[in-house]
Structure formats: structure tokens, C-alpha cells
Amino acid sequence: MSSPIWPALLPGRLRSAAVLVGTATHVLPGTLPSLPQAKASVAALAAALTGPLGLLDPSAVHCRIDPQIPGDVLRLLPVPGGDELDLCLFYFTGHGVRGEDQRLCLALPGSVDDEKSAERTSLPVAAVFQAMRQVRAVHKVAIIDCCFAGRALDASEAADIHLLTAVGRTRKALSPEGQEHTGFTGALLRLLAEGVPEGPEYLDLTTVYRRLAVTLPGTRLPAPLQRAFGASGDLALARNPAHGTACTRQGLLARARFAEQVKVLGLARRPGRAVLAARLFEGIVTDAARELGPIHRETLLYRHVHAAATGESGDPGRACALLERTVADWETVASAGDTGLDAARASYAYWRSHTS
Numbered sequence: 306m307s308s309p310i311w312p313a314l315l316p317g318r319l320r321s322a323a324v325l326v327g328t329a330t331h332v333l334p335g336t337l338p339s340l341p342q343a344k345a346s347v348a349a350l351a352a353a354l355t356g357p358l359g360l361l362d363p364s365a366v367h368c369r370i371d372p373q374i375p376g377d378v379l380r381l382l383p384v385p386g387g388d389e390l391d392l393c394l395f396y397f398t399g400h401g402v403r404g405e406d407q408r409l410c411l412a413l414p415g416s417v418d419d420e421k422s423a424e425r426t427s428l429p430v431a432a433v434f435q436a437m438r439q440v441r442a443v444h445k446v447a448i449i450d451c452c453f454a455g456r457a458l459d460a461s462e463a464a465d466i467h468l469l470t471a472v473g474r475t476r477k478a479l480s481p482e483g484q485e486h487t488g489f490t491g492a493l494l495r496l497l498a499e500g501v502p503e504g505p506e507y508l509d510l511t512t513v514y515r516r517l518a519v520t521l522p523g524t525r526l527p528a529p530l531q532r533a534f535g536a537s538g539d540l541a542l543a544r545n546p547a548h549g550t551a552c553t554r555q556g557l558l559a560r561a562r563f564a565e566q567v568k569v570l571g572l573a574r575r576p577g578r579a580v581l582a583a584r585l586f587e588g589i590v591t592d593a594a595r596e597l598g599p600i601h602r603e604t605l606l607y608r609h610v611h612a613a614a615t616g617e618s619g620d621p622g623r624a625c626a627l628l629e630r631t632v633a634d635w636e637t638v639a640s641a642g643d644t645g646l647d648a649a650r651a652s653y654a655y656w657r658s659h660t661s
């Protein structure tokens with residue numbers, strides 16, 4: 306029996322508030338390079354949260370580019386003691402600098418990147434969290450896209466705030482040259498736009514994190530971090546545009562691409578992920594066989610990659626058995642010179658040589 310789907314928590318459109326901040330320009334006496342992707346990232350995320358798939362009302366989202374002083378940001382947050390909200394969301398993209406005791410600070414245009422000056426010339430992330438704690442909201446979420454963003458988890462003021470950070474405590478966030486958005490926010494925007502074929506109707510924060518934890522390293526970007534508070538992981542940001550497409554040909558292909566990223570990540574860093582990848586491919590094969598037929602060429606291709614992933618997860622005997630059946634079925638429908646069949650035969654020979 307399949308497990309029940311845990312329902313997403315949907316914030317009320319008019320009972321939510323979001324503050325999106327980006328520092329794109331840096332001026333003297335600041336010592337940081339400009340980051341034009343920050344401005345575009347704020348605008349694009351605001352559009353995603355308030356557009357046809359978003360769950361927030363445009364009137365509830367406040368954006369600020371290049372705030373000059375901390376007050377320019379803090380005054381955008383809901384007033385303390387006001388009406389209770391479903392959601393208070395804060396997002397920052399720009400440079401992150403470290404102050405005394407390595408405390409994270411969010412860079413402003415004039416920020417000086419040295420330990421003694423950072424807190425005086427920047428916006429300490431602890432000040433944001435302290436202001437958020439004064440807001441009456443069921444859920445408080447902070448998404449931090451900057452270098453060393455994981456240090457936000459060390460702030461005691463963030464104890465009851467859901468945190469999603471672009472990188473860990475010691476890593477630098479990357480903004481690939483020629484890209485419109487920062488690396489992390491670009492991946493988040495793609496996820497919100499493309500969705501998850503096998504995912505729930507709404508993209509909750511747990512689904513978002515799990516997906517980004519695979520897709521970001523898959524594009525050679527740092528892995529994000531997340532810390533939930535209570536049921537905050539069930540909180541949704543937007544509708545899932547790919548919901549209900551898991552068994553379509555497009556959905557199957559998207560699932561296979563993701564499973565391949567999981568496999569590569571597992572082989573390189575976390576062996577347990579290789580086992581997960583094999584299970585993901587097994588589900589794809591089951592759905593493809595039901596929707597397309599067990600000997601449809603696309604199904605046979607998925608059967609091949611499932612078998613290979615099974616071998617790479619540490620079970621060469623089962624991989625060999627799966628490939629033997631795949632090759633036998635493929636031979637009944639293959640045309641002359643079918644390269645897919647040739648590849649499956651080669652895989653069968655390879656894994657057969659690895660069985661005792």
C-alpha cells in the first residue's frame with residue numbers, strides 16, 4: 306500500500322508578507338565587486354511568487370535593491386505586534402561577509418569586507434532574524450543566497466525560523482558568468498518554473514530543498530543547507546506546474562534525468578544515493594511499461610539504465626539478470642543496427658564479468 310501524501314500548508318495570499326532584497330551595486334569605501342545578477346534574481350523571484358503559479362499576492366511582496374543602511378531593509382518587514390500572518394518570508398541575494406566571531410553579515414553597497422568593519426558597514430543577519438521574531442506569523446522563512454550563508458544557522462535569533470541557504474558555512478556562493486541570475490536562485494527559479502513530475506500538487510519547502518540538493522551539485526554548484534522548524538517543511542511556495550505528468554513521455558524523461566543526477570552524486574560523494582537512484586529508475590521502468598508497453602523502445606532504454614544503476618549501486622548479479630531479460634526482449638523488436646541494443650549487450654557483458 307502506498308503511503309498517503311502529506312498535505313502542503315498553503316499560506317493565505319493576503320495573510321502573508323515577503324521581503325526580497327538584493328545588493329547588486331558596490332561603491333567606495335566598499336571593497337566588493339558588483340553583482341548585477343542580484344537585481345534580476347529579486348525581480349524574477351517576486352514574479353514567480355506572485356505569478357499564476359505563485360501563492361502570494363503582489364501587494365504582500367516588497368522588493369528592495371541596493372539598500373543603503375540596515376533600516377532600509379528592516380522597515381520593510383511587517384510591524385511588530387500586528388495582525389497574525391500565515392507567512393513572513395525574507396530573501397536576500399548578494400555578497401555575504403563575515404564579521405567578528407565569523408558572524409554572517411549581508412553586504413550593502415558600501416560594505417567593507419573585513420572582520421572589524423563588516424558588521425558596521427553591512428546588515429548582520431542576526432538583526433534580520435531578531436526583527437522577524439517580533440512579527441506575529443505562524444511560519445517564518447528566510448532564504449539566504451550569499452557566500453557563507455550557512456552561518457545563518459549559527460545565529461541564536463534564528464531558532465524559530467525556517468532557513469534555506471545557498472551554501473554551507475565555509476563555501477562561497479557562485480554566480481556563473483553570463484547567467485542572468487545567481488547560481489542558487491537560478492536553480493530555484495528553474496525548479497519553480499519546471500516543477501517536479503512525480504511531486505505533489507504544491508512545491509513545499511522540503512521538496513524544494515531535496516530537489517536543489519541534487520540539481521545544484523549536478524551543475525557543479527555548492528549544495529544548499531536547510532533547517533526546518535516544526536511543520537515548516539510542509540509550507541508551500543508555489544503550485545507544481547508538472548504535477549500529474551509523471552507518466553507522460555516528457556515526465557518520464559525529466560524523472561530519468563533527475564535520477565541520473567542522483568546516481569552521479571551518489572557515486573561521487575554519497576554511496577547511499579546510488580541505491581536511491583536505482584529505485585528511482587525502477588519506478589520509471591514500472592510506469593513506462595504500463596504507459597508505453599514493456600518492449601517500447603523508450604521503455605527498453607529505461608530498463609537498460611535501471612539495470613546499470615542497479616549494478617553501480619552494488620548489485621551486479623541483479624544488474625546482469627535485468628540486462629539479460631532486457632536484451633532478450635529488445636532482440637524481438639530491434640531493427641538492424643540498433644545502437645541501443647548494442648549498448649545493452651555491452652552492459653550485459655560488462656556486468657556478467659563482474660559477477661562471481
